[in-house]
Amino acid sequence: MNHHDNPIFRNLDEAQLAGFVAACDEMQMSAGSEVIAHGGHGEQVFFLVSGELSVRISSTKGERELARLAPPAVVGEMSMLTGHPRTAAVVATTDVSLLAMPIESFRNRMADGDVPTMKIVCNMAKVLAFRLAELTEKIMELEAVVPQDRSAELQKFRAKLLSDWST
Numbered sequence: 001m002n003h004h005d006n007p008i009f010r011n012l013d014e015a016q017l018a019g020f021v022a023a024c025d026e027m028q029m030s031a032g033s034e035v036i037a038h039g040g041h042g043e044q045v046f047f048l049v050s051g052e053l054s055v056r057i058s059s060t061k062g063e064r065e066l067a068r069l070a071p072p073a074v075v076g077e078m079s080m081l082t083g084h085p086r087t088a089a090v091v092a093t094t095d096v097s098l099l100a101m102p103i104e105s106f107r108n109r110m111a112d113g114d115v116p117t118m119k120i121v122c123n124m125a126k127v128l129a130f131r132l133a134e135l136t137e138k139i140m141e142l143e144a145v146v147p148q149d150r151s152a153e154l155q156k157f158r159a160k161l162l163s164d165w166s167t
Helices: 014-022 077-082 103-111 115-145 148-163
Strands: 025-029 034-036 044-050 053-059 062-069 073-075 089-092 096-102
Touching: 014 115, 044 077, 044 103, 053 073, 077 103, 077 115, 096 103, 103 115, 115 148
Parallel strands: none
Antiparallel strands: 025 096, 034 089, 044 073, 044 096, 053 062, 053 089
């Protein structure tokens, strides 16, 4: 995959993209390898170049796959942005090629006002905002079809989700 095809790198010129990619570590992982451990503290943010990843969570009902990712994809971005533990495990379902940047380096680049990094963060924010909009739409659909007590619970959750700007 050409890095220019990755929407996360949108609006980066050749030199900016080359500089950012050079600051990343290129990694190859075999199918079955754990890329991210659920609950762990993030050390790196990963940009999927080739292969396929499975995003998984474990609960009392067992392990559940949330998504299958193919390039272009980013994993580890939520922990990088929030500093919170990883919300899911990510496992390579095929051999994968990744670009990995240490979270501390990424945060330092943001703090220094590094233009390519700021463009990437803006692109991540755009993706996360679209996901929030889709989640909101789905919650509103569910509010209309679930029992009244669950609908009220969903309404409270939606209100908190959309109004809480604290971190």
